[in-house]
Amino acid sequence: MKTPIIIRSDSFLNSISWFMRVGGITIWPFVIIRPNKTWITINHESIHIKQQQELLVIPFYFLYLLEWFIGIFIYGSTTKAYYNISFEKEAYENQSNPDYLKSRKLFSWFKYLRS
Numbered sequence: 204m205k206t207p208i209i210i211r212s213d214s215f216l217n218s219i220s221w222f223m224r225v226g227g228i229t230i231w232p233f234v235i236i237r238p239n240k241t242w243i244t245i246n247h248e249s250i251h252i253k254q255q256q257e258l259l260v261i262p263f264y265f266l267y268l269l270e271w272f273i274g275i276f277i278y279g280s281t282t283k284a285y286y287n288i289s290f291e292k293e294a295y296e297n298q299s300n301p302d303y304l305k306s307r308k309l310f311s312w313f314k315y316l317r318s
Contacts, residue, residue, distance in 0.1 A: 207234040207252045209245060222281040231255045231263075247298035254290050254312050263290070289315035 212235055216225045227236035227244045229251035236244050255263040267290055274284025285291060292315035297303040 206232040206256075207245075207249055208232050210235045211238040211240075213237055223285065229255065231260045242301070243298050246301060246303070247294045249304060250294040250297060250307075251290060253304060253307060254293070257309055266290075289313070 207229065210233055215235055216228065216237055219225055219228065226240055227234065227248045229235075229248045231252060234245060234248040234252065236248065258266070267288060270288045270290075271281075271284050274287050275281055278284050278287065286295075289312045293312040296315075297307075
C-alpha cells in the first residue's frame with residue numbers, strides 16, 4: 204500500500220474543527236485535506252505520516268495529545284498549544300521543502316520537544 208492516501212474533503216474537516224479551523228489531518232494511512240490546499244499541505248501531512256510510522260501509529264496519537272494537553276496548561280490557549288507540539292514544529296518548519304522526506308532522519312521530531 205502506498206502512503207499517504209490523499210482524500211480531499213471540506214465536510215469531514217469542518218466536522219472536526221472544534222477549536223480551530225483544520226486545513227488537513229493525518230489519520231494513518233490517510234491524509235485528509237481541503238480541496239483548495241496545495242502540495243505544501245500534503246507535504247506537511249506526509250511528514251506526520253512518517254512520524255506515525257516510526258512510532259507505530261498509536262503511540263504517536265498518545266504523545267501528540269499529551270503534548271497538546273500539557274501545552275494548554277502552559278500557554279493557556281489551544282491554538283498556542285497546537286503550534287508548540289513537537290510533531291507540528293517539525294512539519295511546519297519543513298513543509299515547504301519538497302525533498303525533506305528524502306533526507307529526514309528517524310525521530311527528527313524529537314529535537315523539537317524543547318525548542
